[in-house]
Amino acid sequence: PGPDLAFKTVKGDCVISKGILEGSQIQARLENNELSEGKLRVGLKGKDAPFHLDTLAKVNLAELMPILKRIVKNEPLLKEFNLITEVRGNAQGRLVLGETIDSIQVGFDVSNTKFSARYKRIPYPVEVNEGSLSYDSVKIRVKNVNCTLGKSSFSKLNGTLQLEQPRNLEIVSGKSSLVLEEIYPWISSYEQLKSSLKNITSLQGTVFVTSMNVKGPTLNPGKWGFYMAGSLQNLKINSPLFPGPLSLTSKNFEVTPQRISLSKALTNMLDASVTLSGFFKTNIKGIQNAEVTLNGTASSSAIKWVKEIMNLPSGFKVPYALSLSDSHLSWEETGNISFQGSMKIRDGPDIFLDMHKTLKELSIKKFIVKDRASNATLSFENQDEKVNLAFSGILTRKTVDTLITLPDFPGGSIQGNFQAEIQMEKTVRINAQGKLNGEKVVIPWESEGHIKIGKFSLDASAKGIKMETNSLTWGDNSLSLIGNLNSNEKGVIFDVDVSADRLGWNNIKRILAVNYVENKKSDQIWKQTIRGIMRLRSKAVTFNHFTVSPLHADISLTGSAVDATITKADVCTIPVSGKLNISRNIMETNFKIASHNQTIEPVVTCLGNKDLITGIFDLKGELSARGKPDTLIQN
Helix, strand or coil: CCCCCCEEEEEEEEEEECCEEEEEEEEEEECCEEEEEEEEEEECCCCCCEEEEEEEEEEEHHHHHHHHHHHCCCHHHHHHHCCEEEEEEEEEEEEEEEEECCEEEEEEEEEEEEEEEEECCCCCCEEEEEEEEEECCCEEEEEEEEEEECCEEEEEEEEEEECCCCCEEEEEEEEEEEEHHHHHHHHCCCHHHHCCCCCCCEEEEEEEEEEEEEEEECCCHHHCEEEEEEEEEEEEEECCCCCCCEEEEEEEEEEECCEEEEEEEEEEECCEEEEEEEEEEEECCEEEEEEEEEEEEEEHHHHHHHHHHCCCCCCECCCCEEEEEEEEEEEECCCCEEEEEEEEECCCCEEEEEEEECCCCEEEEEEEEECCCCEEEEEEEEECCEEEEEEEEEEEHHHHCCCECCCCCCCCEEEEEEEEEEEECCCEEEEEEEEEEEEEEEECCCCCCCEEEEEEEEEEECCEEEEEEEEEEECCEEEEEEEEEEEECCEEEEEEEEEEEEEEHHHHHHHCCCCCCCCHHHHHHHHCCEEEEEEEEECCEEECCEEEEEEEEEEEECCCEEEEEEEEEEECCEEEEEEEEEECCEEEEEEEEEEEEEECHHHHHHCCCCCCCCCEEEEEEEEEEEECHHHHHHC
């Protein structure tokens, strides 16, 4: 019974007593494997007779594998043995077999080995040059092993592989040089890692590991706990997330399943070269967030890519080149981005930016821009139902032109020291302090056309805001404004005089912040308690296809309604006066019409019937109407 072990040229001392053969100083050959200094104890009767062999051995590993397959009864281990092929090499150590004839377990402790083999779970040849290895029925342990795996190498490797479920692997120390062009395709083929690595098309370069600790189930890398530290050399990452290959070299890195840390890593992508330090928080699905510091340079291609991923407005210019210093970037997979740092635009201003962007909002905590013409600090923060605005210093159009694209309006500037807080909880309240003056200012407004202001001034105190604006143009509209803006617990109160050369009805609706479309946005606007008086004096106001010239009106806004008293208006040259009320989406009018000894030709022409009738007429009456504003105006 038992395995077929044919020992040859056996020498040694032996004693047989009570059916037990005991031997010492045994020398023998098992095929071409040499055994020496052996001790043997074997029972001569029965399947369960004792058997124990403890001997030094010099073995040819290619010949040893078939023997081990006959002796080993551990099914998981036999399965792994069957995956090993092309074994070449020798080993020297102690071999232990026991403990009964019909159940012989194998144990060995190899102190000197050198071999190569193929293992089907690894796509590259394995070659062991030095180290010790021990095996018993429950584990395999290696110590100070130097080996290669394809082009990668490992040194001073110490670890244990448990042979019982869940067959945990533990590497407690070791150094390595990992060639990623071989390692990454192998690792990324594991089903458990595919989702987290899906955005990395390929990896190249070398990872030098100086400290390593790995523990987890052998065949499930996704559940490994590990710590690695070392350096990265000529790492090259191809990913659909990047517009081109990202190259990276770092003298120091640390990696755990939850975190990747880099120190002074030199990164290059497109025409950007940046030194990066910081960490990336990770899980099995990928990177969750990042906190990094940046120093370096970037040119137009890289800057354009950053502009696109941050979804910045098209009007932001892409500079030819800029440099970053002491900059900090925070990124979250939810889309939140924060940035604080200094930038120098080539042939442009020095900039400091502290900003935070979510999918819905952009807050600029501090923006400093400085060159020969400008030295200004701005901020804009949108926090729930509160907006904070601030400006100090001087900002010229020449400086702005290096940052954004605006319509031609040269020579402008803004200067002063001004802060404002706008609260929008139950009512709208504005608290402001300081003065702000500007001339030849352009306000980007893509949906309605840019607003140009020839000159403006704001003077704010606890009493309110004094406003004055000259030559404000918006599309075909041109006006000037002077007045006051205050707020209290009931809302905003304004009192302004507006003089205009030409206004359009649609623009008047936008100025009054009235949206006549019945939707939630309109309801929300009307709920704001904005009250005030506007005295309008316009040379002409267009209502769709016809014009009122002139139009003088005193307009009162109460938050729920607009009341207008028309003091002077010529509609198709016919004098009209009266009252107009707009409440939500309903307009009511009560106009008086009076004309005496007036030529009729201009009236007919205005109504679109030129040369239809001639003569002189008198007209007197009243006109009342009620309906939707746009419907009434069209009729």
